[in-house]
Amino acid sequence: MKFAVIVFPGSNCDLDMYHAIKDELGEEVEYVWHDETDLSKFDAILLPGGFSYGDYLRCGAMANQSNVMSEVVKAAEAGKPVLGICNGFQVLTEAGLLPGALLRNKNLKFMCRTVDLQVVNNETQFTSQYKKDEVIQIPIAHGEGNYYCDEETLASLKANNQIVFTYASENPNGSLEDIAGIVNEKGNVLGMMPHPERASNDIMGGTDGLALFKSIVKQWRETHVNHA
Amino acid sequence: MKKVKVYVTLRESVLDPQGSAVMGALHSMNYNEVKDVRIGKFLELQIEESGRDIDTVVKEMCEKLLTNTVIEDYRYDVEEVTSK
Numbered sequence A: 001m002k003f004a005v006i007v008f009p010g011s012n013c014d015l016d017m018y019h020a021i022k023d024e025l026g027e028e029v030e031y032v033w034h035d036e037t038d039l040s041k042f043d044a045i046l047l048p049g050g051f052s053y054g055d056y057l058r059c060g061a062m063a064n065q066s067n068v069m070s071e072v073v074k075a076a077e078a079g080k081p082v083l084g085i086c087n088g089f090q091v092l093t094e095a096g097l098l099p100g101a102l103l104r105n106k107n108l109k110f111m112c113r114t115v116d117l118q119v120v121n122n123e124t125q126f127t128s129q130y131k132k133d134e135v136i137q138i139p140i141a142h143g144e145g146n147y148y149c150d151e152e153t154l155a156s157l158k159a160n161n162q163i164v165f166t167y168a169s170e171n172p173n174g175s176l177e178d179i180a181g182i183v184n185e186k187g188n189v190l191g192m193m194p195h196p197e198r199a200s201n202d203i204m205g206g207t208d209g210l211a212l213f214k215s216i217v218k219q220w221r222e223t224h225v226n227h228a
Numbered sequence B: 001m002k003k004v005k006v007y008v009t010l011r012e013s014v015l016d017p018q019g020s021a022v023m024g025a026l027h028s029m030n031y032n033e034v035k036d037v038r039i040g041k042f043l044e045l046q047i048e049e050s051g052r053d054i055d056t057v058v059k060e061m062c063e064k065l066l067t068n069t070v071i072e073d074y075r076y077d078v079e080e081v082t083s084k
Helices: A014-025 A068-077 A087-094 A151-159 A210-225 B017-028 B054-066
Strands: A002-007 A028-033 A044-047 A082-085 A101-103 A111-119 A135-142 A146-148 A163-167 A179-183 A189-192 B002-010 B041-047 B072-080
Touching: A002 A014, A014 A028, A014 A210, A044 A068, A044 A087, A068 A082, A082 A087, A087 A101, A087 A189, A111 A179, A146 A179, A163 A189, B002 B054, B041 B054, B054 B072
Parallel strands: A002 A028, A002 A044, A044 A082, A082 A189
Antiparallel strands: A101 A146, A111 A135, A111 A163, A163 A179, A179 A189, B002 B041, B002 B072
16 A cells, blocks of 8 residues: 655654654555645555644645645545644645634643544544544644534534544643544545654554554555455 | 735634733733734735736635635725835
8 A cells, every 4th residue: 555645845744654654554655745746646645744834824724725735635536545634634624625624722832742532433444443432642742723613514523423533531722522633524534633643653652543544554455455 | 006905813703812812911901991802814915907806816815825714704905006
């Protein structure tokens, strides 16, 4: 399985993501610069954390205008798994691939610590290797992770079971309904503020993030390899 | 040449923690008559004649990049720039 890690000017979790896929997961992975215009050879697209374009104007706003984003939209429409973490989540909401937006943390502070996350939905292609309602420890590091959407959108997120992760013990940023991660309606685009790639080896303090990447690979193998 | 002033504010339904913090500070300075503070952004654009309708161009730019209409509202003024 071949992963793309999209690199914007100002991305800074691209190396962590690359390491998690290559060394911990043992899959193929390539960095893809933001002006690339073809992602067709990749099976999954990863948008890493960081501060794309300095997060000037709004986080993710200018990254959304880069060439590669129309290809990311194309990949999402084709049903390929697209995962945006932290700044990547912000980019996906700016692109309209996920509903809502990420606001400044309620306490106005940059929050950097490991938090408890509840796996609310383990029936997605990103979470099949977790148990339903399992609580996992994943690091967060963000100043703008306060998920917001209007009431109508929230109702549809609930009705379609699109809320995937919630903060379990404390809500670090004031997000609506403790939301930490959501999928699109089709279930192939996941955005989350916490960093599973930073919890992929014991020396990092935990391995709870690895099952997310394993879930993606498992789904892909089941649909592509077994039917080949 | 036109000068376009774009004012961006968080939508009313969206909490503004920065605004609340500033209001708290103003109250501690005894300006208790302040009942709400909302912090936004102000952008100034210089736009030259292009044959395209300026309102259409400004609205497009606001909705495609300058604001996120999920969380923000905007309004703008267009002023004539007179060269000296």
